[in-house]
Amino acid sequence: MTATTNGEWTRHDMARLAARDIHDGAYVNLGIGIPELVAQCVPAGQEVIFHTENGLLGVGPSPVPGSEDPELINAGKKPVTAISGAAYFHHADSFAMIRGGHLDVSVLGAMQVSATGDLANWSTGEPDAIPAVGGAMDLVAGVKRVVVLMEHTTKSGDPKIVARCSYPLTGIRVVDRIYTNLAVIDVTAEGLVARELAPGVTFENLQAKTGAPLIDGRDHRS
Amino acid sequence: MTATTNGEWTRHDMARLAARDIHDGAYVNLGIGIPELVAQCVPAGQEVIFHTENGLLGVGPSPVPGSEDPELINAGKKPVTAISGAAYFHHADSFAMIRGGHLDVSVLGAMQVSATGDLANWSTGEPDAIPAVGGAMDLVAGVKRVVVLMEHTTKSGDPKIVARCSYPLTGIRVVDRIYTNLAVIDVTAEGLVARELAPGVTFENLQAKTGAPLIDGRDHRS
Amino acid sequence: MINKIGVSAAEAVADIGDGASVMIGGFGEAGSPIELIHALVDRGVRNLTVISNNTGSGRVGLAALIANGQVAKMICSYPRSANSLVFPELYRAGKIALELVPQGTLAERIRAGGAGIPAFYTATAVGTQLGEGKEVRSFAGRDYVMERGLRADFALVRADRADRYGNLAYTKTARNFGPIMCMAARTAIVQVRQVVEPGGIDPEAVVTPGIFVQRVVEVASPQQESLLVKEGRVYP
Amino acid sequence: MINKIGVSAAEAVADIGDGASVMIGGFGEAGSPIELIHALVDRGVRNLTVISNNTGSGRVGLAALIANGQVAKMICSYPRSANSLVFPELYRAGKIALELVPQGTLAERIRAGGAGIPAFYTATAVGTQLGEGKEVRSFAGRDYVMERGLRADFALVRADRADRYGNLAYTKTARNFGPIMCMAARTAIVQVRQVVEPGGIDPEAVVTPGIFVQRVVEVASPQQESLLVKEGRVYP
Numbered sequence: 001m002t003a004t005t006n007g008e009w010t011r012h013d014m015a016r017l018a019a020r021d022i023h024d025g026a027y028v029n030l031g032i033g034i035p036e037l038v039a040q041c042v043p044a045g046q047e048v049i050f051h052t053e054n055g056l057l058g059v060g061p062s063p064v065p066g067s068e069d070p071e072l073i074n075a076g077k078k079p080v081t082a083i084s085g086a087a088y089f090h091h092a093d094s095f096a097m098i099r100g101g102h103l104d105v106s107v108l109g110a111m112q113v114s115a116t117g118d119l120a121n122w123s124t125g126e127p128d129a130i131p132a133v134g135g136a137m138d139l140v141a142g143v144k145r146v147v148v149l150m151e152h153t154t155k156s157g158d159p160k161i162v163a164r165c166s167y168p169l170t171g172i173r174v175v176d177r178i179y180t181n182l183a184v185i186d187v188t189a190e191g192l193v194a195r196e197l198a199p200g201v202t203f204e205n206l207q208a209k210t211g212a213p214l215i216d217g218r219d220h221r222s
Numbered sequence: 223m224t225a226t227t228n229g230e231w232t233r234h235d236m237a238r239l240a241a242r243d244i245h246d247g248a249y250v251n252l253g254i255g256i257p258e259l260v261a262q263c264v265p266a267g268q269e270v271i272f273h274t275e276n277g278l279l280g281v282g283p284s285p286v287p288g289s290e291d292p293e294l295i296n297a298g299k300k301p302v303t304a305i306s307g308a309a310y311f312h313h314a315d316s317f318a319m320i321r322g323g324h325l326d327v328s329v330l331g332a333m334q335v336s337a338t339g340d341l342a343n344w345s346t347g348e349p350d351a352i353p354a355v356g357g358a359m360d361l362v363a364g365v366k367r368v369v370v371l372m373e374h375t376t377k378s379g380d381p382k383i384v385a386r387c388s389y390p391l392t393g394i395r396v397v398d399r400i401y402t403n404l405a406v407i408d409v410t411a412e413g414l415v416a417r418e419l420a421p422g423v424t425f426e427n428l429q430a431k432t433g434a435p436l437i438d439g440r441d442h443r444s
Numbered sequence: 445m446i447n448k449i450g451v452s453a454a455e456a457v458a459d460i461g462d463g464a465s466v467m468i469g470g471f472g473e474a475g476s477p478i479e480l481i482h483a484l485v486d487r488g489v490r491n492l493t494v495i496s497n498n499t500g501s502g503r504v505g506l507a508a509l510i511a512n513g514q515v516a517k518m519i520c521s522y523p524r525s526a527n528s529l530v531f532p533e534l535y536r537a538g539k540i541a542l543e544l545v546p547q548g549t550l551a552e553r554i555r556a557g558g559a560g561i562p563a564f565y566t567a568t569a570v571g572t573q574l575g576e577g578k579e580v581r582s583f584a585g586r587d588y589v590m591e592r593g594l595r596a597d598f599a600l601v602r603a604d605r606a607d608r609y610g611n612l613a614y615t616k617t618a619r620n621f622g623p624i625m626c627m628a629a630r631t632a633i634v635q636v637r638q639v640v641e642p643g644g645i646d647p648e649a650v651v652t653p654g655i656f657v658q659r660v661v662e663v664a665s666p667q668q669e670s671l672l673v674k675e676g677r678v679y680p
Numbered sequence: 681m682i683n684k685i686g687v688s689a690a691e692a693v694a695d696i697g698d699g700a701s702v703m704i705g706g707f708g709e710a711g712s713p714i715e716l717i718h719a720l721v722d723r724g725v726r727n728l729t730v731i732s733n734n735t736g737s738g739r740v741g742l743a744a745l746i747a748n749g750q751v752a753k754m755i756c757s758y759p760r761s762a763n764s765l766v767f768p769e770l771y772r773a774g775k776i777a778l779e780l781v782p783q784g785t786l787a788e789r790i791r792a793g794g795a796g797i798p799a800f801y802t803a804t805a806v807g808t809q810l811g812e813g814k815e816v817r818s819f820a821g822r823d824y825v826m827e828r829g830l831r832a833d834f835a836l837v838r839a840d841r842a843d844r845y846g847n848l849a850y851t852k853t854a855r856n857f858g859p860i861m862c863m864a865a866r867t868a869i870v871q872v873r874q875v876v877e878p879g880g881i882d883p884e885a886v887v888t889p890g891i892f893v894q895r896v897v898e899v900a901s902p903q904q905e906s907l908l909v910k911e912g913r914v915y916p
Contacts, residue, residue, distance in 0.1 A: 025446045027655050047446045049609070049655070053783065054707045055853045057653045058609075070709055070904055071854040077708040077761065085609045085642025087650035088852055090859040090887070091707075091733075092559075092791035095784030099560030099802060100627060102655050123809075130768045131780050132760040133810060138784030141803040142560055172807040247682045249891050269682045271845070271891070275547065276471045277617045279889045280845075292473055292668055293618040299472040299525065307845045307878025309886035310616055312623040312651070313471075313497075314555035314795075317548030321566060321796030322863060324891050345573075352532045353544050354524040355574060360548030363567040364796055394571040556800070562819035564792070564800035583798035583828075592819075613884065648849065649885035 007200010008181045014149050016041040017196070018107055018179050021147070022048055026104040027097075029053065029139060032076040034149045035107040051103055053135040055094050058086030075135065098135070099142040106143035108136065110150045110175075112165040115212035117175040117187035119148065120167035133170075140171035152180035152209055159211030161185070161192065182206055186217065193217035229422010230403045236371050238263040239418070240329055240401050243369075244270055248326040249319075251275065251361060254298040256371040257329040273325055275357040277316050280308030297357065320357070321364040328365035330358065332372045332397075334387040337434035339397040339409035341370065342389035355392075362393035374402035374431055381433030383407070383414065404428055408439065415439035448610040449639050449660045453483035456633045456659045460598050462489050467554065467625040468496040468506055469601040472525065473669035475618035477602035477635045478505045480661065482679055484600070485509050491516045495554070495596055497547065497621060499523040499531035502673030507531070508680070515540060519594070521547035527673050546574060549591055551624060556593035558627025558656070563592050599629030602666065603652070606636040607643070610657030611650045619651065626656040633659045637666065684846040685875050685896045689719035692869045692895045696834050698725050703790065703861040704732040704742055705837040708761065709905035711854035713838035713871045714741045716897065718915055720836070721745050727752045731790070731832055733783065733857060735759040735767035738909030743767070744916070751776060755830070757783035763909050782810060785827055787860060792829035794863025794892070799828050835865030838902065839888065842872040843879070846893030847886045855887065862892040869895045873902065 009017070015037035022028055022038075024046040030036050039059070042048045050059040052074040059074060060081035068079035082088075097103055112120040119140055122133045140146050153159055161178065178185045183206050184196040193215045194206060203216050231239070237259035244250055244260075246268040252258050261281070264270045272281040274296040281296060282303035290301035304310075319325055334342040341362055344355045362368050375381055383400065400407045405428050406418040415437045419428060429436050457480060460466065466484070470476030485508050494515050500507030509515060511530040523531050523542060534540040545553065546568045556564055565588035569575035579590040601622040603612040612634060614622055626632040634652075639662050672679075693716060696702065702720070706712030721744050730751050736743030745751060747766040759767050759778060770776040781789065782804050792800055801824035805811035814825040837858040839848040848870060850858055862868040870888075875898045908915075 049446070051655070052853070054710070055856050057655055058647070069852065070906060071711070072852045073708065073710050074853075077710075082647060082852070083642070085607050085611060085654070086647045087611050087653035088647050088850075088855055089650075089653060090855050091783075091787035091857050092860045093653075095787050096555075096559035096627060097653070097655055099784055099788070099804065100558050101560060102627075128772055130760045130771060131778070132758045133780055133782050134758045135783040137782040137808060137810065138804045141806070142784070169808045271682070273891070274617070276474070277620050279891055280883070291616065292670060293475070294616045295472065295474050299474075304616070304883060305878070307843050307847060307890070308883045309847050309889035310614075310619055310883050311886075311889060312619050313547075313551035313621050314624045315889075317551050318791075318795035318863065319889070319891055321548055321552070321568065322794050323796060324863075350536055352524045352535060353542070354522045355544055355546050356522045357547040359546040359572060359574065360568045363570070364548070391572045552795070552797070559788070561788070561800050561802060562822075562824055563817075564797050566797060581799075586798075588798055616884075646885065648852075648887075649882065651884075 007198055009198045012037055014179045014181060017184055018147060018149055019043065022105055027051055027102065028105045028107065029103055029143065031108040033109040035109060038107050051097065053094050053098065055089050055091060056082060056086060058083040095138055098138050101142055101144055103143045105145045105147060106139040107147050107149060108139065110148040110160065111167050113148055113161050113175050113178055114165045115163050115192055117173045118165050119170045119175050120165040121170050123168045125168045136170050140174040145176050146174050147177045147179065148175050149179045152182040159209060162211035182209065191215055229420055231420045233259055236401045236403060239406055240369060240371055241265065244327055249273055249324065250327045250329065251325055251365065253330040255331040257331060260329050273319065275316050275320065277311050277313060278304060278308060280305040317360055320360050323364055323366055325365045327367045327369060328361040329369050329371060330361065332370040332382065333389050335370055335383050335397050335400055336387045337385050337414055339395045340387050341392045341397050342387040343392050345390045347390045358392050362396040367398050368396050369399045369401065370397050371401045374404040381431060384433035404431065413437055447608045448657060449606065449608050449662065451659055451661060453479050453635065453661050454486065456480065456661045457483045457487060460484060460487065460489060463491045464598060465493040465495065465596040467596040467599040467629055468494055469620065469622040469625050471497050471617065471620040473501065475602050475620050475622055476505055476669055477600045478667050478669055479663045480600040480633060480635050481505050481509055485512055485680060490514050493517045493519065495519040495594065497521050497550065498525060499528055501525065501527035501669060503530065503678040504672040505669050510534060510540065517541040517543065519543040519545060521545055521550050544574060551621065553591055553594040554621065554628045555624045557595040558624060561593050563590050565590055594628060596629045597631065599625040599632040601625055601632060601634045603634050603636045605638045605640050605645055606634060606660045607640050607645060609642060610654030610660055611645050612652035612657060613645045613649060614651055623652045626652050631658045632656055633661065635661045635663045635666065637664060683844045684893060685842065685844050685898065687895055687897060689715050689871065689897050690722065692716065692897045693719045693723060696720060696723065696725060699727045700834060701729040701731065701832040703832040703835040703865055704730055705856065705858040705861050707733050707853065707856040709737065711838050711856050711858055712741055712905055713836045714903050714905055715899045716836040716869060716871050717741050717745055721748055721916060726750050729753045729755065731755040731830065733757050733786065734761060735764055737761065737763035737905060739766065739914040740908045741905050746770065746776065753777040753779065755779040755781060757781055757786050780810060787857065789827055789830040790857065790864045791860045793831040794860060797829050799826050801826055830864060832865045833867065835861040835868040837861055837868060837870045839870050839872045841874045841876050841881055842870060842896045843876050843881060845878060846890030846896055847881050848888035848893060849881045849885060850887055859888045862888050867894045868892055871897045871899045871902065873900060
């Protein structure tokens, strides 16, 4: 695993770590932003099927510039392609896949994750913000495993992993694992367990940047 | 309209009367038995689309003997054909059409119809009978207009139009019109209204064979 | 590489155990997965709950499974038909339980189960025997009964074509319950007439996307139930 | 003879009046029926409730309808996007109401409305702001909120092909909300790129059966919203 000069993981590192943990043959929905990078990081020899909630199972790589099709887009409204063996369907069928527990993994960005796996990623709650939720609440309620890819702290250095979310929730007790630029952290019944640390990060340093108690789980990786 | 030598309507007469009342362009589901004859009686120049609840919109005529397809059947499990412009769909979509009020007319057979339009057509309620309901309860609950085609009395001469159904109900206050070998009768808020009588039938004779009061509505046909 | 194809019918049903719930596709013989059902007869597992619109004909297919004493309970809409002999006999003898469900409610309960909907309301069966004991609730002045989503451990389904991802296309009215049963089962096992390459089914015309299918068995020339019944065949 | 084709966009929307509820298909520009929306802008009717996943881009299509002051309320999942300027401005000024619905709940509410289901339960939004005020009920130990089916007076939808019966085929991810909105609207109005003869759409590949469609408008070369936005176009 490569890392930045300061010993933290890059966004691509985070995506590679998340991709490593996705089992061969899994059905996966990728959120907008850093999660989109996961599609490029599927290990050689494995096959993962990507779902986009706007009606496509079997999302392929980005189109060659100039060959974009405005009727073939992902949930972020970016042009995509479809693999051979893809299927199109309408929105109710697409969310039947999500709500019915048929997707294996949902990879999402986040504004905050709580010590018990509550997720906040749809609204700052500010009075003049335009609230917009999209499919996030459906994904966290329906997909078997929900993982978050995000920077460990805000731009101003505040922890995004917190005892309790201050932003409006997307779902309660929904996050299973968090990948940040500093660490891989599991949400367990015992609490937050740090499984892996970026090369330049110490446990003490990680704890200092985290708004909830961490358990050092590096000796008993799941 | 032809009639039998005793002045009663034949099954084909009843089907023709029912077909006459179906508007051009209607979507219609035909029950098993006498109702199936309605398909052959659509007036020239009109087009009616027949739905079968096992997943076909655009049921065509019976296949030429020898060309039956066991995978192309109607709800009575008889071989049918499909018109050009037909569509196949699964059972949940098929009953979405029914339950969602998209079908214009449901033509059903009946064991009993009550004075208020209750329908009994699925079970005799006898202890050793094998209960079987099929799609009848869905049809009467969902289709905009429900009409019944049946013999006016049982084989032993008992009225099938009754004050209250003695057989288990298929639905409450669901029947709009009844076509029998003797008459065309509407279920209205005022009661049962005889709209048309077969040529050899008098109102008094009809009333004598009917288990609920009839209003003579022949002067104000709807 | 994802490949859901390649198992035999016997292998495909090898983990269906005693007491399992099994959805079985088909409306009459159209879409009935007769080879998969016979593989389940061969296994001899018992105490099954079977969800299927009918109860089979003659002594083959679903009727053979019932005749073999493997089914403790049927959930269906129409257990009676021209050549349905086995179920009525066992039912009258009190040897098999029946949950009778209106056909559209059955379809919607299965679809709901597959779509993660635990319960919904429908006007079907309000005021009838089949609505008895169910919660009644009024919306906009009309009464509805509450019905529960239905899932199963397994589904046995017949389709026409499949690719290695499990994408399915069906034939005419043999589609019927297949797509929704694939959605509602934890393990959906599908027999198809033909396996095609990925892309061999137009992605616009895939009826069941592969995510709903776990195993595909190729049966190039399936037996036709009505012919077996006409010949008086008995399985096994 | 049944023939749902042959009207112009203006004729197709001529009976959409003040206060109507209108479902508008599309996910972003994909599947957005821009010519039908512009015909509705031309009509100038007001006080509309619009159900659509987004709120449009730039000053064309759905955004033009909103900018024109015709929409009193939006029911949608994602009213914010890169080129979404009109809605935020009116929303902040208190000139348009918003019912925010999770995308999957929105889709299922529309499908339920079309399928005659007045209400259903979903785990989506439990314990969140968007679940507040909704009935919560536990099934098998898990909490769900009750959501209501959603219907509308009209739907404006874009598909790829139609025949005179109203059977529809779509293109790729432009399918999105089209099929369920056709189901849920009392009058579904569809613009298509091409009209074909009956049978021209394989009956196995019809996505929306004609029973759900009332009017079809052929628009052989629809405008592309993103290009209009890039050019800074303003409708009308």
